[in-house]
Amino acid sequence: MTQSFEMLREAIERTVQFDSDGLVPAIAQQYDTGEVLMMAWMNKEALEETVSSGKVCYWSRSRQALWRKGETSGQIQVLQDVIVDCDGDTLLLKVKQTGVACHTGRRTCFFRRLQKDGEVSETLPVTISPTKLYSG
Amino acid sequence: MTQSFEMLREAIERTVQFDSDGLVPAIAQQYDTGEVLMMAWMNKEALEETVSSGKVCYWSRSRQALWRKGETSGQIQVLQDVIVDCDGDTLLLKVKQTGVACHTGRRTCFFRRLQKDGEVSETLPVTISPTKLYSG
Numbered sequence: 001m002t003q004s005f006e007m008l009r010e011a012i013e014r015t016v017q018f019d020s021d022g023l024v025p026a027i028a029q030q031y032d033t034g035e036v037l038m039m040a041w042m043n044k045e046a047l048e049e050t051v052s053s054g055k056v057c058y059w060s061r062s063r064q065a066l067w068r069k070g071e072t073s074g075q076i077q078v079l080q081d082v083i084v085d086c087d088g089d090t091l092l093l094k095v096k097q098t099g100v101a102c103h104t105g106r107r108t109c110f111f112r113r114l115q116k117d118g119e120v121s122e123t124l125p126v127t128i129s130p131t132k133l134y135s136g
Numbered sequence: 137m138t139q140s141f142e143m144l145r146e147a148i149e150r151t152v153q154f155d156s157d158g159l160v161p162a163i164a165q166q167y168d169t170g171e172v173l174m175m176a177w178m179n180k181e182a183l184e185e186t187v188s189s190g191k192v193c194y195w196s197r198s199r200q201a202l203w204r205k206g207e208t209s210g211q212i213q214v215l216q217d218v219i220v221d222c223d224g225d226t227l228l229l230k231v232k233q234t235g236v237a238c239h240t241g242r243r244t245c246f247f248r249r250l251q252k253d254g255e256v257s258e259t260l261p262v263t264i265s266p267t268k269l270y271s272g
Contacts, residue, residue: 007254015248015256027163027172034170036163039226051252083259085245086238090175092246102222109221110228112151116187118143120151123219 008051017088018044023059024091028101031080031094037101038109040067042091047082054079056095073133075099105130144187153224154180159195160227164237167216167230173237174245176203178227183218190215192231209269211235241266 018024022044028037040058042050046066049057056077060067070076081094102109104126111124154160158180164173176194178186182202185193192213196203206212217230238245240262247260 004253008252009254011250011254011256015250025161025175027175029170029172034165036165036172036228038221039161039163039175051250054252082250083246084248084250084256085174086240086242086247087245088248090245092172104222106222109223109226110219111222112220112224114147114151114187114218114220116144116190117140118145118147120147120220 005048005052009048012044012047012051015084015088016044016047016091019089023061024089026056026058026091026093028056028077028093028095028097030097032096035108036110037077037095037097037107040069047091050079050093051082056093070098073099073103075101075128075133077101100128100133103130103133105133141184141188145184148180148183148187151220151224152180152183152227155225159197160225162194162227162229164192164213164229164231164233166233168232171244172246173213173231173233173243176205183227186215186229187218192229206234209235209239211237211269213237236264236269239266239269241269 023041026042027039043059046057046059056069056079058067076098077095083092100107105128106124111122113121113123159177162178163175179195182193182195192205194203212234213231219228236243241264242260247258249257249259
């Protein structure tokens with residue numbers, strides 16, 4: 001293990017508060033446009049890998065495994081910055097998103113507007129067909 | 137109960153997936169600049185109140201009580217939009233933030249940059265003294 005990886009580990013230990021499942025929520029934001037792309041979870045290993053590799057890797061709670069974003073679909077997130085919040089229990093990832101962040105083929109996962117009168121309307125078009133995304 | 141509140145309730149029931157504690161994470165983003173301000177949690181009641189009142193109300197996990205953002209500090213969040221993500225398990229709140237979102241007196245809660253070499257540096261200044269924020 002290199003000295004700088006050791007120092008990264010210590011910094012994570014000191015700065016980030018993982019919950020009782022060992023996870024922390026991570027918000028991905030497109031670094032230049034400010035679009036909030038998605039929210040997912042990281043464990044210590046996923047965060048270490050993300051910072052050292054420069055490509056975003058989450059922890060999949062459903063699969064209970066590291067989730068290297070874009071490994072299947074090609075829609076990777078190149079890390080620009082990791083910002084830890086005041087309490088250390090949420091991360092903001094500034095990323096360069098290739099293509100689309102959402103498995104539905106939309107640019108971001110946030111596309112269902114909930115209105116006061118109970119109407120739910122879609123705010124984003126599908127830009128890549130999901131069939132195409134996962135035909136790998 | 138008005139008919140429109142009833143319809144809002146049904147829409148929330150249909151669209152939002154609360155976790156086993158009855159909570160859903162909510163990301164607050166300044167509607168015009170795109171700044172990610174903070175992340176906190178909502179239960180059903182907090183979400184219903186937020187959408188119907190137009191002012192953001194979270195659920196405080198530490199105090200186990202509704203948390204009307206800005207009630208003490210005056211730094212309220214006026215709701216512009218609620219966007220539900222693809223899986224229904226995360227909310228994006230577009231808000232108009234009065235003053236600062238963070239209890240440290242910084243504009244946003246995300247101000248500690250974690251670098252690859254383990255350096256942690258501050259990215260935002262304190263713009264309102266915390267003493268002033270909570271001097272009631």
